[in-house]
Amino acid sequence: MIAKEKLVKIVGAANVSDKPAALDEYSSDISFVNPVRPTWVVKPKNTDAVQKLIKLANKTQTPLVPVSSGPPHFRGDTVPGIGGAVIVDLSGMKKIIFVDRARRVAMIEPGVTYGELIPAAAKEGIRINMPLLPRKTKTVVGSMLEREPVTMPKYQWDISDPLACIEVIFGNGNEFRTGQAAGPGTVKEQWAVGGIQKAPYGPGIASWHRLIQGSQGTMGIVTWASMRCELLPSLEEPFVVSSSDLDTLLDMTSWLIRLRMVNECFILNGTNMAAIFAKKWPKDYQAIKDTLPAWTLFYNLAGYEYYPEERISSYITDISQITRRLGVESVKSVGGVSANEILKAVQQPSPEPYWKLRYKGACEDVYLLTIHDKLESLIGEMNDLADKAGYPASDMGIYIQPIVQGTGYHCEFNLFYDPANSSESNRVKELSAAAVKGLMAKGAFFSRPYGENAGMILNRDAATIGVLNKLKGLFDPNNVMNPGKICF
Amino acid sequence: MALKKDVYKEFESVVGEENICDDPAIMPAYYSNKFAAVILPGNTAEVQAVVKLCNKHKLVFRPICTGWSGMFPPDIILMDLRRMNHIIEINEKNMYAVVEPYVISSQLQAELFKRGLNFCIKGAGTNCTAMLRGHGHMDQTTSGDDRNHLAIEWVTPEGDIVRSGALGSSDEWFCGDGPGPSIRSILTSAVPPGVTPGVFTKAAVKLYHWPGPSEFPIAGHSPKYVLSEIPANMMARYYSFPSVEKMWQAEIGLGEAEVCYELMGFNAAMVAANITTCNEEDEAMFNRLNKEVQGPGFFVIIAGNSPADFAYKKKVLEKIVEEAGGKSLKTLEDPELEGIIMCQCIRISASIRETFRPGGAFNSIPIMGQRDLTIKWAIGAGEAKKPLIEKGLIVDDGGAFFGWGVEQGHLGKTEIFCKYSPSNPTAKAAVETWQREQNRRAFEERYFASTMGPQDEIGPALCNYSQWWSKVVKALDPNGVSPEGGSLV
Structure with a gap:
């Protein structure tokens, strides 16, 4: 086991802990991964300390588990995969390094949450393309590194967006900066000549940031990241469209995105609409569920500096042709939930308690990527699997997020359950595994393999895993970075 | 150095006698290099077999498709991918196309236009492979660089077939990333001096909406094609500005307003080159335009999805240009010239006249x-x-x-x-x-570092990226059969 004084020397005594309560906090999460207690929790405050920790870990063969967001965690990626691990908690690295309106970019440390970045960016007139209602403790860097889907697919040109550049300490202890941040010279030297860290590709022909994204901390530790930001609209006009026919809404969604008319755009089923927007529990929850059609498409039109009313008006005219053709209607509220209320909600993190925990206290997410033509059959399959597992399909939340300007869809099944009810927990655990297996058999792609189901997912693509293992061997040759995760 | 007869026969058994050549009278038609042989595989399986044979016999190979440029060490096996020229899929709902390496951009674009779609045509020209990574005229709306690739089928330097992203797990092309870390990080293709070692045998590229006609109404004869009319809801203009600062003000304003289909910071010389058919005309036109422009400028195409959308975009364009003191080039308002340059930029990618001809x-x-x-x-x-x-x-x-x-x-x-x-x-x-x-x-002065410069100096100033890349290549290509450098263009 690594000696405490060595850790204290790097991060200071106040930032090293082996108190049982502190260790317990990181030894399990809401997911079904096996609990493993770490030996230390350390809280570095700068890049230098992170680098020293990684070098020490290499010398002592100590597993490191990087964590940036606060609890509750949901995916098992921050629970140590093996014993003897040191948790590297980055939540104290909270600097917003810059927000640059002119270049539409911001740079932050890994501990900055959405709740902290949103007002700082808004002050400058910009905002980040963010996931749907992240929990209050979720960090921006954590979300981007996990390739979480974002609610404005129009501005997601590449699946790596909005991530721009990162500074990372690889598993072997070497510092590296990706994209434009790589150089020449230091970041400060680049600032001096007017350079910012925005272009994500390179240096050279590789796109190094893509190797760090999705790696669950197995390649290195990110000490800051920059991200592209979007302008704050000067005028917004949100709408909802409800239907029992998902395919109609998917058709409409694809045209809204293809023609680049909408900013925020996603589909929720009635359960998730109720889970998110119910104010009085359980009365509102049931009332919203009972009132709503099966599916609700939300979209938001925006105007910027020049003639915003005319822009929105021309979009409304063009969209009315689509709705007429599809036999649906864009309206301002549905089931007692107004489009404005939805808009206001989805431009912030979730209020407390986190929306996924409100209904029953816990939630297991099963999420996949797929194409338009497969989505409905995958949802049908999931409903069948839920029925078979004895989980009421009507209790299952579904969130459909078009991704990367309409090239695919993120589909997320939210399995709400009572963690104090062991039979319900077990049912959901079994359903989660069965769902991944069953949905993969029907062609679902699980691009973000977490926890217990990761092995099953990765086993389908041995060739890619072979290449990833070669790369892992270069960047983290002693396998100190979060061992036991993904395929490492 | 020619291949030994028995080795030649092994390659021949893979591709057939019609698709391999070591004739010293024919091979120089490719390049001035001496090649060991030229081999033309017809599909992924043949590429894989050829690569495996190269590993078996420790022979260096280099793939090439449309051949705009290339750097070739002597005595290599040149793998000419011209037989792999199929558009595998155009997925309209999910906005991607899957192509083999020898599908050229103009071929794919013609098919896409019929479906109201378009994609990033690279500056190298529409006669280059559609799967090329790079930039082009329509980057404003079709992105560029490495950001248009989705899933890729890749024969590694050792001869394994790797299918990135959703392709490897679920046989779908829409996503090239995952599971877990993305191998798109290294599947990047064609910018010398380095390329991903191995061979890309198919790639999915992102598509974008095309608001224009399914076919341009071309009239006239080569070399002077013109448009019989400007397509509905489309307009092309050239604006010049009193200063670079004012030009930048307008350029960024138009970007933020999201109104331009294309915004290309051409200079007057490039405009002249693109609307003329020979050097004499070019010089005269350049002199004429030079008198007309007030300073630096850019060329803009706007394209509306509807009359209302077009009217809005045009109004915003004119407002932003006016605020920056921009002036429309009257010569380019002539519909004949407007049509020529619109086509040059969208269909041809406006490179050849301006680069090689003068x-x-x-x-x-x-x-x-x-x-x-x-x-x-x-x-x-x-x-x-x-x-x-x-x-x-x-x-x-x-x-x-x-x-x-x-x-x-x-x-x-x-x-x-x-x-x-x-x-x-x-x-x-x-x-x-x-x-x-x-x-x-x-x-x-820390503006940027050209990675084509001296690596012993550039590499350390860019986080030693070149050392990392060399390690990646060595890990992927332990036999050194797929050397760095060269081009898949």
């Missing part, structure tokens, strides 16, 4: 990334061209540079050419010196 050769410094920063550098690089112009060593373009916004101004590209006669050694040497000096200035 001098026969050109050297360029291209920089991707932060447009405002690279403009600052390019002003100096343009000034540094002027002594060469005065001496008559390079084509007179007024010392101009050019560039454009990518993804509605989020990113950008700036580039500067020197066009010269390759038969003039003094001119060639002067251009190479200019290129070296301007790259050095960019590096020393």
Whole structure:
């Protein structure tokens, strides 16, 4: 086991802990991964300390588990995969390094949450393309590194967006900066000549940031990241469209995105609409569920500096042709939930308690990527699997997020359950595994393999895993970075 | 060095006798290099078999498709991918196309236009492979660089078939990333001096909405094609500005307003080159335009999805240009010239007339990334061209540079050419010196580092990226059969 004084020397005594309560906090999460207690929790405050920790870990063969967001965690990626691990908690690295309106970019440390970045960016007139209602403790860097889907697919040109550049300490202890941040010279030297860290590709022909994204901390530790930001609209006009026919809404969604008319755009089923927007529990929850059609498409039109009313008006005219053709209607509220209320909600993190925990206290997410033509059959399959597992399909939340300007869809099944009810927990655990297996058999792609189901997912693509293992061997040759995760 | 007869036979058994050649009278038709053999595989399985044979016999190979450029060590196996020329899929709902390496951009674009779709045509021209990574005229709306690839089928240097992203797990092309870390990080293709080792046998590329006609209404005869009419809800204009600062104000404003289908920071010389059919016309037109422009400028195409959308975009365009003191070039408002340049930029990618025709050769410094920063550098690089112009060593373009916004101004590209006669050694040497000096200035003043520069100096200044890349290549290609360098263009 690594000696405490060595850790204290790097991060200071106040930032090293082996108190049982502190260790317990990181030894399990809401997911079904096996609990493993770490030996230390350390809280570095700068890049230098992170680098020293990684070098020490290499010398002592100590597993490191990087964590940036606060609890509750949901995916098992921050629970140590093996014993003897040191948790590297980055939540104290909270600097917003810059927000640059002119270049539409911001740079932050890994501990900055959405709740902290949103007002700082808004002050400058910009905002980040963010996931749907992240929990209050979720960090921006954590979300981007996990390739979480974002609610404005129009501005997601590449699946790596909005991530721009990162500074990372690889598993072997070497510092590296990706994209434009790589150089020449230091970041400060680049600032001096007017350079910012925005272009994500390179240096050279590789796109190094893509190797760090999705790696669950197995390649290195990110000490800051920059991200592209979007302008704050000067005028917004949100709408909802409800239907029992998902395919109609998917058709409409694809045209809204293809023609680049909408900013925020996603589909929720009635359960998730109720889970998110119910104010009085359980009365509102049931009332919203009972009132709503099966599916609700939300979209938001925006105007910027020049003639915003005319822009929105021309979009409304063009969209009315689509709705007429599809036999649906864009309206301002549905089931007692107004489009404005939805808009206001989805431009912030979730209020407390986190929306996924409100209904029953816990939630297991099963999420996949797929194409338009497969989505409905995958949802049908999931409903069948839920029925078979004895989980009421009507209790299952579904969130459909078009991704990367309409090239695919993120589909997320939210399995709400009572963690104090062991039979319900077990049912959901079994359903989660069965769902991944069953949905993969029907062609679902699980691009973000977490926890217990990761092995099953990765086993389908041995060739890619072979290449990833070669790369892992270069960047983290002693396998100190979060061992036991993904395929490492 | 020719292949041994038995080795030749092994390759022949894979591709058939019609698709392999080591005839010293025929092979020089490709390049001036001496090749061990030229092999034309017809599909992924044949590529894989050829690569495995190369590993077995420790023979170096290099794939090539449309052949715009390339660097080839001597005595290699040249793998000519021209038989792999199929459009595998156009997925309209999910906005991607899957192509083999020898599908050229114009071929794919013609099919896409019929479906109201388009994609990023690279500056190398529409006669180049559609799967090429790079930048082009329509980057404002079709993105660029490495950001248009989705899933890729890749035969590794050892002969394994790797199918990235959703393709490897669920046989779908829509996503190239995952599970877990993305191997798209290294599947990047074709920018010399380095390319991903191995062979890309199929790739999915992102598609974008095309608001224009399914076919341009072409009239006239080669070399002077014109449009019989400007398509509905489309307009092309060239605007010049009193200063670079004002031009940038308008460029970024238009990006943020999301109104331009294309915004290309052409200079007057490039406009002249693209709307004329020979050097004599070009020179006369350049002189005419030079008198008409008030300073630096850009070319814009707007394309509305409807009359209302077009009217809005046009109104915003005119407002932003006016605020920046911009002036429309009257010559380009002539519908005949407007149509020519619209087609040149969308269908042809407007490179060949402006690059090769005036001098026969050109050297360029291209920089991707932060447009405002690279403009600052390019002003100096343009000034540094002027002594060469005065001496008559390079084509007179007024010392101009050019560039454009990518993804509605989020990113950008700036580039500067020197066009010269390759038969003039003094001119060639002067251009190479200019290129070296301007790259050095960019590096020393911390604007950017050309990765084509000396790696012992550039690499350490860029986080030792070149060492990391060499390690990646070595891990993927332990037998060293797929050397760095070269081009899949």
